[in-house]
Amino acid sequence: MDQLLKDAEKIKSLEIQGATNVALSAIDFLSNYAKRLKSGDIESCIDKLHKARDILINTRPTEPAMKNGLKYIMKKLQLQQPECNLEDIPERIELYKNEYHEMISKSKRKIAEIGARRIPKADKTFIVMTHCHSSLVTAILFEAKKQGKNFRVINTETQPRLQGRKTAKKLLEANIEVIHVVDSAMRWAIKHFQVDLILIGADSITSEGTVLNKIGSRLLALVAHEENIPFYVASPLLKYNPETNLGTLEKIEIRDPKEIWENPPKGIQILNPAFETIRRRYIDGLITEAGIFASSHVPNYFAKLYPEMVE
């Protein structure tokens, strides 16, 4: 158990990053823990794994892909329980982890393909805007570029950790034109460049169709709303957090103030929220592996595609 707690700490401390990475690592930690369970009957072992699962789940308030992955593993294990013996468990976890990984990969490819269709083939340069870094958003843009579409990307730097620079670099490597602005210039840029489409990723989605994403995303959604710019969120359905259906509130992670001001004056209070929520009314469509739809429909598609992960 001690090792599991250490492993869990790695997730908690953000040593491991990126929704997919975190999900796969957590499953590995569960698998390793299973390996260390030397004796005992299968039932008590499953029981211990359940407790381990909950420890891992609680490391981060906002990582539904990890939570859904751990639930998927455990549900599959339980279905197998009668025919399963202790030694097989780590192997089985590995097997289910690969299945889960494949699910994520397939949905990413599908989303890139669907999302790229939203950028038209035209003479006039199409203007896309994004905020922060989302590997799904860049995947969509890479796909559109590969198809020879004519577009530019307006990109915000995303203080305090400047993930926008990562987005800029990735896009430039793919020969996509990038215009880079400070976060507070987002409205000015939308008007100045007459943005045609805004596209961001998601950290979590609730049963009401609310999206949780990097701080500044709700601000961008508000401007999109005022300026009547289509606002889309690209996300695998696995970012859906089924607990929200039962009333659980999403928690906003508050990060280290040092990220904002390293040597601040005495007495100041610095607050560094990592995310903010975007209500469904601001989101024109969610781009998922099940297609494009209003975000309030997420629970239905999730239940249809991933019945094993519904509670």
Next chain:
Amino acid sequence: MDQLLKDAEKIKSLEIQGATNVALSAIDFLSNYAKRLKSGDIESCIDKLHKARDILINTRPTEPAMKNGLKYIMKKLQLQQPECNLEDIPERIELYKNEYHEMISKSKRKIAEIGARRIPKADKTFIVMTHCHSSLVTAILFEAKKQGKNFRVINTETQPRLQGRKTAKKLLEANIEVIHVVDSAMRWAIKHFQVDLILIGADSITSEGTVLNKIGSRLLALVAHEENIPFYVASPLLKYNPETNLGTLEKIEIRDPKEIWENPPKGIQILNPAFETIRRRYIDGLITEAGIFASSHVPNYFAKLYPEMVE
């Protein structure tokens, strides 16, 4: 003339900063130029000063306090023309400059006094939010603190030049409680702290009641509008730009991209707009030396208080 051009360059290059400083320096440059005008009749001299005035006026697109000051000096000089001789001019300019400086100082004191009344005397802590640094906003807050009012200030860092840090330091020195956030957290902070009042400064005001201020201000105004938070701008009437009445468009200064990213990747385009415009519909009131009113009334109050500066 050569020296005047050099002087003008100091304003252009932002070597001199702060609306009042810039205005007084420009008048000094005009005065020095007058001293260098050795001979000639009074009329041709006034004519030369007019040309010098225009050179100084054109150094910065957005410095109405300077423009209005130079116009004030010249108008006063012209009114004196018949009774005035060449040697007296520098002295007179000095005199009018002092008058102008006193006008600015008096209006600042008045605004601090009026603005402070907007923060209620109450047990419940009142939450004020500001963006960037405005000496008028801090003057209002100092005055309110002096009166023992109970309030806190939410403060944005204001990338890329971090003027928000200056605001934070000044307020902390006056023992005012400060909460500091990144710019993109402005909406989150408004909601989280249930902000009661937003208060910013102005760089320029147009005849329609549009305010030009630091990039991010319009974004903040939009959030204020959505959340129904009173949004006020503190500004002396001398920030009014009378040319806008004749259709002239305010220009947005685009600053050095290095301020945003020092060693950017090749091929990227970085845009660093210094200001953005806030339409009158987003501004609940303008706090000026003539009182608090809807921003569309600025031209009337300007004409009433400063008839010498109307064209």
Next chain:
Amino acid sequence: MDQLLKDAEKIKSLEIQGATNVALSAIDFLSNYAKRLKSGDIESCIDKLHKARDILINTRPTEPAMKNGLKYIMKKLQLQQPECNLEDIPERIELYKNEYHEMISKSKRKIAEIGARRIPKADKTFIVMTHCHSSLVTAILFEAKKQGKNFRVINTETQPRLQGRKTAKKLLEANIEVIHVVDSAMRWAIKHFQVDLILIGADSITSEGTVLNKIGSRLLALVAHEENIPFYVASPLLKYNPETNLGTLEKIEIRDPKEIWENPPKGIQILNPAFETIRRRYIDGLITEAGIFASSHVPNYFAKLYPEMVE
């Protein structure tokens, strides 16, 4: 039949009140009617019960829980028809009534549990606002109190029948802090107390996700919208009115003017509408036994949970 008409009258005249009460009484009336049906074949008996059902259904334009309950009973009876004989019917109705009652009770407990999660555990006092009296809303608040959550309730008196006083008393009995205002102060109170959440009940829900509730509810929803306050409706799915899907319009009950002014001056027209409708755009989420979701999804969840009641 005469007795049934008398029984129906008791519902019509509002002698019986509260959605659950009305539903159970109507079923009792049907059961008593069945007992009085002495002879005849089973088919004609079912036929008569159907007619009786329709009489009961038509007593009140807005009581979907009663309508759905009567439909549930009749559908169950019909499914049993071949194996069923006349004498068993009252007993069976009793059985199904208990099933139906249990459904309602279970959904209430579930909703209380889910809804209570929306009130955070925090140091800062959370401000909830409600309007009129809903036993579901109070159940949620009781549950939250039991869990030690820190909140206060803003409560409107709800003219002309002052149901808000009932809410106030119930909450005070549970040691929940109550602030009581007149209906027209609802906007003032939302702003003054910086309400965090609005929570009301529902009398009926349509296929488009429109909620029918006590007069004043739509007004409150409008303020919530303007002030960006989360607005939730707690309701069992059994309040869904499936006929609206086929175009039937909800009728607004107009009640006795005496409730408003007992001795009004001659010639005046007094109108006393009991309800008003709230379009889905104003409702952030519906809190039901199937979870929390956008109100347009009600028909889907209803069909999934209660297939016996779909027409």
Next chain:
Amino acid sequence: MDQLLKDAEKIKSLEIQGATNVALSAIDFLSNYAKRLKSGDIESCIDKLHKARDILINTRPTEPAMKNGLKYIMKKLQLQQPECNLEDIPERIELYKNEYHEMISKSKRKIAEIGARRIPKADKTFIVMTHCHSSLVTAILFEAKKQGKNFRVINTETQPRLQGRKTAKKLLEANIEVIHVVDSAMRWAIKHFQVDLILIGADSITSEGTVLNKIGSRLLALVAHEENIPFYVASPLLKYNPETNLGTLEKIEIRDPKEIWENPPKGIQILNPAFETIRRRYIDGLITEAGIFASSHVPNYFAKLYPEMVE
């Protein structure tokens, strides 16, 4: 002084009601006080009257017509000072009081005449809505009725003091058709009767064009805004509060909770705010003795018509 304090108390305790009444009574109290000032030079006498004026002014936070009236009297007295002796003062106050009374009366007649033009001569019945009781609103409606215009009035009861009943009775006496609803039915009534015009009075107007009026007025303005119904405020310019221009905040009078619930349960907190504020954006026009215009222009018209009352 003792008697003056007693007199002031009569205003404070709401023993005296109605803006004009209060204004005239306050002037009478000042006059009586002057009569009691037996000896002393004229200057010290004026000084004492000034102090008395301030005592009277401070009785009520929201009575600009009284404040403006007292200021008018004192300014007139001061202009006369050199030629004036002590004995004449009460007489002069009486004279100025009559002038002031005549100003109010004339402006009421003018407003009735202007306002009545807003109700068209047409076959189709025009629907006007009002809230609370305003003698100016009824004066407009009486004038329109006298001109044979075809209209009906939707009227809210205005809890907790039911001033709406007074409005209803007055209108019925003038043979104007009245439809009476509870306050919370205001939105329902606007939609149901397809209201053409909303018309209310004002208790005070600020330099920004904000109107203070009976609780529920802002709520009505919000519905008018949502439904795109013209929303007008009838008010003499003397309701303008010039202190607001200098930042002074309007105070909301909180009245006795007994008005709402006579025998409330223990532990409840009842709040009974008398007024609420309506921002200029919700007000289509102000109907004053100087014409109809956007409410932000009030200070200009006030200064033009009543230069003696500008500070």
Next chain:
Amino acid sequence: MDQLLKDAEKIKSLEIQGATNVALSAIDFLSNYAKRLKSGDIESCIDKLHKARDILINTRPTEPAMKNGLKYIMKKLQLQQPECNLEDIPERIELYKNEYHEMISKSKRKIAEIGARRIPKADKTFIVMTHCHSSLVTAILFEAKKQGKNFRVINTETQPRLQGRKTAKKLLEANIEVIHVVDSAMRWAIKHFQVDLILIGADSITSEGTVLNKIGSRLLALVAHEENIPFYVASPLLKYNPETNLGTLEKIEIRDPKEIWENPPKGIQILNPAFETIRRRYIDGLITEAGIFASSHVPNYFAKLYPEMVE
């Protein structure tokens, strides 16, 4: 194949009009093509039919009823494939065409019946507004008229092809009162006649719930939104375009400029877009054969009712 291309051209050139007509003609063309396929095995024949299907599908960017019909035919054929031989194919296509036709007819009757319920039985004349010509809208209005409902229709002329005149004539023939205005008077008419309900048809519906309809429809939706008028779209589910779920963008057909100006001056550019899109936020409800609901639910109902047409 040559003949098929000629046939396809008839659809492309708009020689054939009306969604149902186009769908049935396209199926006929497919059937005729099948008849001309003389020899070959069944598999290669199906293959050829698939290609023919795609040629027909691509004639018009916005005809989902045709696309869905052709898909329906082919899917049915494929399901039959093993038991089917070449000669039977035309006959089978005829059979499925009749099935498809019957589906369309049944859904029209159902929609007329559901939609008519939205027009209340009342003394007060109900005001319905429509734009362009939709046979579904007129069917609803005919049904309401047949039921003796009391209503009038506001009708726009719908430049440049004046389909509004067709609507006017059809309604007048059914003795329905019609008020006819130019397109640009739509807002004026809504306000002047206090429209109660807006009802239009649809050319296509996307997976996000966006409706594509005649140019001017979005404009009308915007006015409806501003004036808070219920805005409904009547459409069979077969107008749903399943490709939009995969990201495909709806194309706006640009028609001949001669329709707008026959002999325009040289150098002018005339643009004649046939349709525009209405986002779901502007649509209160969709009236379909499956009932009335929020337009974002179209894909779910389509999949439920027409599983054969889901890709």
Next chain:
Amino acid sequence: MDQLLKDAEKIKSLEIQGATNVALSAIDFLSNYAKRLKSGDIESCIDKLHKARDILINTRPTEPAMKNGLKYIMKKLQLQQPECNLEDIPERIELYKNEYHEMISKSKRKIAEIGARRIPKADKTFIVMTHCHSSLVTAILFEAKKQGKNFRVINTETQPRLQGRKTAKKLLEANIEVIHVVDSAMRWAIKHFQVDLILIGADSITSEGTVLNKIGSRLLALVAHEENIPFYVASPLLKYNPETNLGTLEKIEIRDPKEIWENPPKGIQILNPAFETIRRRYIDGLITEAGIFASSHVPNYFAKLYPEMVE
């Protein structure tokens, strides 16, 4: 008098068109009438002219430039009265008419100059949109073209009298690029071409800042508002209607239905409103000879520039 009535009829029947033309013709009619007044004292003559003025004023509900012109003439005549004799009157009217004409011409030149500054000098083509025909709007665009500015104009045809075609021709003659669309495509065109500025004329302006202009203008203003496009009205101050300050409502002229449908089916009602009103909240600025400002300020500038025309 008979001849005057005939002359008045020419204005009424729209035989004379264009605000300036109508104003000058009306003055001519007054002058001719004066010539026909053979004898009598000067006072009775002025009296008759006043009556004639009123007859002319009442020919058209919406022609403030004519009304203001006639008032100007009569006021000037009255000021001259003591020194004036009967024979001089026609000559004097001619003189004042020329003054008035010069006022109009000068204000047009000023507006063209001011308005043209709103179109920036830039590489990127600026997109202006207009509706109907306004000689002021074309004057602004001609001036901008003369200054070499880079812009295109989106132009609506303006049914039923197609004044948009006149605008198109005039602009093409000045080598300005024109894109022409039907009225109902206005929203589509704004979005498709990313319009930068909307510019229309005015038929009348009220004391509240409401503008009356061609039917469709309010619709365009609504789209501008939704899409956040600057919306400006170019108008001489002489279009201000001072009677609106006293409550007079603007009347909407309803024109011949034949303009819309020459041979309509029996029983149809065709309504052809010529104008609609745009509230000040939709108008960013008014471009007048006194500068650019919020439209609520019109009465102040009118009084300042044309004191002779204030009642």
